[in-house]
């Protein structure tokens with residue numbers, strides 16, 4: 365329940381890590397119904413706009429400037445609905461138009477913590493609708509019995525994901541229908557490869573693809589990079605980032621997304637041959653700052669590009685044979701494995717993608733925003 369605390373409004377909140385991202389999670393029903401008021405509350409919660417987010421709980425990086433809003437679902441076959449919100453630390457807008465598979469990993473733990481989902485046995489599965497794009501995922505978490513015999517969510521376990529220290533309980537995620545999440549089609553131009561003209565770059569071969577996250581896939585070498593740079597190295601290279609952004613603006617139009625200069629997508633994926641035994645090496649820009657690893661649906665989408673003939677990813681990727689290939693997407697802090705389910709009648713069609721994440725509840729309490737931002741009385 366939302367309460368007043370002196371000059372501030374106190375909103376129940378769980379601060380959670382989901383995969384390699386982190387942010388506050390709310391019961392969506394407790395937030396203002398008016399979208400403008402809600403967005404003002406979310407900006408105040410994170411402390412944006414401000415590159416340091418010093419007056420909020422945002423972490424001054426796009427990966428730690430994210431929010432989850434969760435509610436039980438009334439739709440048949442769906443247990444939970446959630447909305448993901450991205451705020452750029454120095455931005456003043458709340459973007460709910462794209463997906464985040466990392467924050468998604470915290471949704472079911474949040475729902476168990478808050479009583480929205482009651483665990484029944486050692487493992488609890490729920491179907492979660494991401495309202496941003498209508499994507500459905502089946503998620504399973506560990507809910508062992510406590511000493512009294514009651515199942516409870518645990519964060520302890522042996523699962524390890526690159527980009528997060530240590531081990532934790534596994535959060536298994538299976539995506540069922542991610543093609544065309546934002547652009548409406550897996551290959552929004554209808555082609556596995558396009559040659560676009562970007563100012564100052566001349567013709568560039570790209571793959572424009574959306575299997576959960578709209579991506580521009582380009583060979584790192586074509587932009588004068590190796591594709592093995594550190595994220596800090598990429599973030600410091602203004603000339604490289606200018607080339608990437610010039611290409612992004614052209615590709616956004618080609619993908620039917622219009623002027624994407626103020627948008628958080630398409631994400632840019634610089635690819636190179638694998639170096640550590642994986643399938644493909646990637647450096648992901650989200651979209652103007654380099655990811656420390658890679659987004660979940662960005663990894664799903666890059667993995668999908670590895671099985672489609674004619675893509676730019678295929679030019680540099682190792683082969684991934686088999687009816688249910690596991691694609692290992694290398695990134696700056698390790699690798700991300702995605703197991704793809706292919707349509708037996710059309711092995712170019714990805715019907716399912718399965719992957720592993722972890723999550724953890726970091727803090728529980730009230731998040732405070734000034735009453736001038738929201739006064740619920």
Ligand code: NQM
Pocket residue numbers: 384385426427463464465466467577631650655658659660661662663
């Ligand atoms: O692509 C970062 C992240 C993400 C998004 C981003 C994500 C995904 O790592 O599904 O997970 O691309 O902004 O949290």
